[in-house]
Amino acid sequence: MKGITHLLIGAGTGFASATALNAEGAVTVTMTCTAAVAALVPDLDTGGILSNRITFSHKAIRNITIFIGLLLILYSMWNLFGQDRYIGLAIGAGIMVLSRVINKKFMLLITGIAVLLTGLYTGHTWVVMSGCYIGIASFLAHRSYTHSLIGLIYFYILMTFFEQETALFGTQLAGTAGYASHLLADSRIFPVNKKGVKLLLPIIKKDF
Known part of the structure; x- marks a missing residue:
């Protein structure tokens, strides 16, 4: 299912959650937006909408890295002599080779580490947990543990800390409901999904 569809379903789930709580206007908007974003979170294990929004373009970073390596090679050839030239050429070539590992997953890992460090610095548990989630998601196959x-339980705990630390009423319910809506929308309940979600990993690997 496409990201925009998950976004809309999540928003609807958040609005329904706010209605169930008889929330006021501002709280309803907050819960709707929270659920919409949460509905995109499971697809951080692939190049989804949210992944593309929270990371820099891997292609741009890769091209910059290649350019730096090329500049170092040219500099070494024209301005360095003897052993220093060979060292410069080797480093430049190494940078260009290493640029090959810069892909979407790599940029997601870097983002996760940055978020984790930010959480440790600010002392916000939900930020630390977000960084861990993002970093781990960069290593996972699509529709595995994030689905x-x-x-879901991990994200519920994360949203519990988020509501406590931000004092945004209803976000725990909305966020968890939005996340759950993604799993439901990707399940085999709907005929359009030839592949479901492995809800019971790591115990059972069957698609549901």
Whole structure:
């Protein structure tokens, strides 16, 4: 299912949650937006909408890295002599080779580390947990643990800390409901989904 569809379903889930709580206007908007974003979170294990928004373009970073390596090679050839030239050429070539590992998953990992460090610096548990989630998601196959009950429970705990630390009423419910809406929308309940979600990982690998 496309990201925009998950976004809309999540927004609807958040609005429904706010209605169930008889929330006022501002709280309803907050819960709707929270659920909409949360509905995109499971797809951080792939190049989804949210992944593209929170990371720099891997292509741009890769091109910059290649350019730096090329500049170092040219500099070494024209301005360095003897052993220094060979060292410069080797480093430049190494940078260009290493640029090959810069992809979407790599940029997601870097983002996760940055978020984790920010959380440790600011002392916000939900930020630390977000950084861990993002970093781990960069190593996972699509529709695996982020699309399981383990992922849902982890996100529920994350949203619990988020509501406590931000004092935004209703965000725990909205965020968890939005996340759950993604798993439901990707499940085999709907005929359009030939592949479901492995809800019971790591115990059972069956698609539901």
